[in-house]
Amino acid sequence: MQSEAPQWESWNPVTGCTHVSDGCRHCYAERFAERWRGIAGHHYEHGFDLRLWPDRLALPLRWKKPRRVFVTSMSDLFHEAIPDDYVRRVFAVMEQANWHDFHVLTKRERRMLDLAPTLPWPPNVHMGVTIESDKYVRRADALRAVPAAVRHISAEPLLGPLERLDLTVIDFVIAGGESGPQRRPPRAEWLRDLRDRCVAANVAFAFKGWGGRTQGEGGRQLDGREWNEQPPRRARPPASASDPAADQASAQQRLW
Numbered sequence: 001m002q003s004e005a006p007q008w009e010s011w012n013p014v015t016g017c018t019h020v021s022d023g024c025r026h027c028y029a030e031r032f033a034e035r036w037r038g039i040a041g042h043h044y045e046h047g048f049d050l051r052l053w054p055d056r057l058a059l060p061l062r063w064k065k066p067r068r069v070f071v072t073s074m075s076d077l078f079h080e081a082i083p084d085d086y087v088r089r090v091f092a093v094m095e096q097a098n099w100h101d102f103h104v105l106t107k108r109e110r111r112m113l114d115l116a117p118t119l120p121w122p123p124n125v126h127m128g129v130t131i132e133s134d135k136y137v138r139r140a141d142a143l144r145a146v147p148a149a150v151r152h153i154s155a156e157p158l159l160g161p162l163e164r165l166d167l168t169v170i171d172f173v174i175a176g177g178e179s180g181p182q183r184r185p186p187r188a189e190w191l192r193d194l195r196d197r198c199v200a201a202n203v204a205f206a207f208k209g210w211g212g213r214t215q216g217e218g219g220r221q222l223d224g225r226e227w228n229e230q231p232p233r234r235a236r237p238p239a240s241a242s243d244p245a246a247d248q249a250s251a252q253q254r255l256w
């Protein structure tokens, strides 16, 4: 019998960010956060301004069931305004909460590289970089240089062909198109080329969808089928009973 996949969770010990490259132009996190700017008492009362939330640091330690955790879904953990020591505290929690898998994604590969020697790299931390076009394939070179157990590339939103992308020691690629009224649609040949190179290099490939005015509008099929491959999962400690209070807090965290 196949074991049930752990649920996804967002963990946001930092929120807010600033644009760093072309893929940021229609940042969903920014759109979401800015809707609440000026609403006193709201988590995003200051919109998408960068903010540290130290009281959220220990949250994963209270989630007893193994989860797949998207780290800083509303920011970039390697943003230059986040103190070095704070990034180290986030990594220390990931190391301690070894029954979860943590997925970190950055567009700031230079800072990731600078900090990497000072961070623990436990096997439950999956490190990823976003590469939206050939201009940013250097991020994959930086990713190769960090000692992460699992390395992944998010080609989303895909804004151009990734002809110069080197897939050496990359475990997983996920690609997708942009959504929203001003979306920049991907071309089928960019996706086919990426998929074919992943298949040839034995790199897991997933296609999230074409995007559209609304998310999901364009569907998820590429050449008549869905692509849902995943990197190999490591063995994990057995599940234990959840802490109901932490579960309630985490339900809130999905939004904030």
Ligand code: SF4
Pocket: 017, 018, 019, 020, 021, 023, 024, 027, 028, 029, 030, 074, 075, 076, 107
């Ligand atoms: S790096 Fe990510 S979170 Fe930050 S502005 Fe760009 S898309 Fe948004």
